[in-house]
Amino acid sequence: MxxxxxxxxxxxxxxxxxxxxxxxxxxxxxxxxxxxxxxxxxxxxxxxxxxxxxxxxxxxxxxxxxxxxxxxxxxYTHHPKPVRHEILESNAPLKTKDLENLDVKVGLHREPVTWSDKLAFKIVKLLRVPSDWFFKKKYVHRAVMLETVAAVPGMVGGTIRHLRSLRKLQHDGGWIDHLLHEAENERMHLMTWMRISKPKMWERGLITIIQGVFYNAFFALYLLSPKTAHRVVGYLEEEAIVSYTSFLKEIENGHIENTKNIPDLAIDYWHLDKDTATLKDLVLAVRADEATHRDTNHHFADRIILGNEDLRDDIKRIFDKSESKKVKKIAGLSQDASEKWKWNY
Incomplete structure (x- = not known):
């Protein structure tokens, strides 16, 4: 030693x-x-x-x-950990090619079926209108605002389920950890983009207002209909992937500089190569996280509909069947997911 x-x-x-x-x-x-x-x-x-x-x-x-x-x-000082198993398992720093090979499924869209699905979908589409009008192609500033909102649902869901677990004197079924991890991951996105964009005072004020409004609205929605709340998050993440994909195209077309001025926070968190990490690498890593949250929240909504919210037995079954000892991505789909999901390009 x-x-x-x-x-x-x-x-x-x-x-x-x-x-x-x-x-x-x-x-x-x-x-x-x-x-x-x-x-x-x-x-x-x-x-x-x-x-x-x-x-x-x-x-x-x-x-x-x-x-x-x-x-x-x-x-017990906590060090934030990424959500993607590919990043957690990586022994060497990730380069652009590694990040491009992450299984993101850019065009994956969950078709709204029930009335609550359709309501969630319309809410998200309405939220996108002012965002597109206000930010246009200012993708870094859009990312700051997006992550301000995206970091709220995990904390709200985790808080409500924590209190319910205490109130009912029973295990939460394994949701709290996942939801708080999601909130932490989105917070890391926000901390990263804030270091790049350096928002002005009026932007910080706008962030405070939007966060306050969205937190209370989402809290009320989660109390009324958790399945609708998770579906809203699933569709928000779908829109986030669309935004980050457009961001990538602007970088690849040369309209946005592919700078190497990446915060150390991001390099450490996503295990990027400190010598070659670029803005494109960062966007690829963040987009991959959003894909995980998309799949997870749609899956949570499905489980609530099916009345089977306990994750423990299913996760144990997956691990028992797996021959690999590697960390598995448990943001899987329901057994009948193939009929409910489709590719939408």
Whole structure:
């Protein structure tokens, strides 16, 4: 491991791993510094601990609190993970060709069948009209606004299902993790595009208004009809794929510069090649994520209609049948999905 006078503890190793870092890729000076700081933060003196957590009252702003970080906060630092299994399994940084080979199914469209499907489809089509009028071909700014909205449904669905699980004293069936992961993934999209577009104050104000309106509207919709809410998200993701595909065409036609000025956040998150990563690579990676959310939310809506919302048995069955130990994409389709889905170019 590391040859130094400082002992690297299991705690330090776990903190670095959970934060998405690997000791072999980090300078030894960083490891030593991190271990020293972690030890300082988590090993407080009894008197100081008593003053903060004991019966002694605290008045004003006690800066000692900043040095009393509980060890658990360091141990379980969460590092966002991508949603595509191809990215999670990749041992080498992904290049343009790898991203182009991702199975996105650009033309896949879920035909609306029930009245709730048709309502969801019309809602999404109506939402696209002002977006097309306002942004036109300003695709980076459109992406910021799109991801502001797209990051809401997963959190809303996860929150409502979490509360229902507590209220009914029963397992949620495996949905909460998936929904919160979706929200986190969309948030990473937003953080990436904001670093590229650097929105102005009026744009930030518009984002705040749209987010507030959409959050409350979607919350109400999810309470009234979860299947319609998930169908809305499925159709939103279909439209997102259309937008990102148009974005790609503008880059390939030379109308938008295929810059290499990609944020480190995006390179680390999607495991892109830091020497060759371009705007096109980023758009390809984001579009692939949207395809996963499209399939997942349409599948969730189907499961609600069928009255079988527990994912655990079906996921276990798929893993048991699989001969591969690789991570499987569980955003699959219902058994009769072939009759409900069609290709629409």
């Amino acid at each position: 590391f040859r130094s006078g400082l002992r690297i503890t299991t705690c330090t190793q776990r903190v670095l791993y959970n934060a998405g870092y690997y000791q072999s890729n980090l300078p030894q000076s960083f490891i030593k510094s991190f271990a020293i700081n972690a030890r300082y933060f988590t090993s407080s003196q009894p008197m100081r601990s008593s003053a903060i957590y004991g019966s002694t009252p605290i008045t004003g702003k006690d800066t000692n609190v900043l040095n009393q970080i509980p060890e658990e906060l360091l141990l």
